[in-house]
Amino acid sequence: MLELNSGLILWTILTFIIVLVILRTAAWKPLLGALAAREESIRASLREAEDARAQAARLLEENKRQLAQAEEGSRRIIREGRDMGERLKAELLEKANATSRGMIEQAKEEIRREKDAALIQLRSEASDLVIAAAGKILDANLDTPKQRQLADAAIREIAGAAER
Numbered sequence: 001m002l003e004l005n006s007g008l009i010l011w012t013i014l015t016f017i018i019v020l021v022i023l024r025t026a027a028w029k030p031l032l033g034a035l036a037a038r039e040e041s042i043r044a045s046l047r048e049a050e051d052a053r054a055q056a057a058r059l060l061e062e063n064k065r066q067l068a069q070a071e072e073g074s075r076r077i078i079r080e081g082r083d084m085g086e087r088l089k090a091e092l093l094e095k096a097n098a099t100s101r102g103m104i105e106q107a108k109e110e111i112r113r114e115k116d117a118a119l120i121q122l123r124s125e126a127s128d129l130v131i132a133a134a135g136k137i138l139d140a141n142l143d144t145p146k147q148r149q150l151a152d153a154a155i156r157e158i159a160g161a162a163e164r
Contacts, residue, residue, distance in 0.1 A: 126158075127151030 131147040 123152070123155050126155055130154055
């Protein structure tokens with residue numbers, strides 16, 4: 001039943017070797033090349049992914065640093081704004097106080113001038129009354145400048161006595 005045919009065995013081995021050589025040249029080398037290229041592509045992708053992750057970490061740290069700087073800058077600007085507001089408030093308050101003191105001094109000066117003017121007018125009227133009274137009492141005609149001098153002297157004496 002089972003017979004060994006040496007010619008068939010030889011042709012089978014020869015065919016197997018030829019197919020093996022053809023497969024090795026035609027299929028095995030391109031298949032290994034494609035696998036090597038795929039392996040290299042995967043390695044390159046992994047390197048790129050690692051580089052991208054490292055760059056993302058650097059950018060994240062940079063963003064955190066810039067955010068901290070921005071927060072510090074905003075706190076500084078707010079602090080400077082508050083300080084400027086306080087200085088402006090103090091300055092305006094000082095100007096208002098100076099203005100009010102000036103107005104008070106001006107009012108006091110005006111009151112003093114009005115008082116002096118009233119006193120002068122009062123003295124003038126008093127001297128006129130004294131002259132009229134003295135003229136009626138003495139029934140003498142003194143000249144007007146002489147009467148004025150006498151009246152002023154009398155008023156000064158009366159004012160001096162009143163001030164004491």
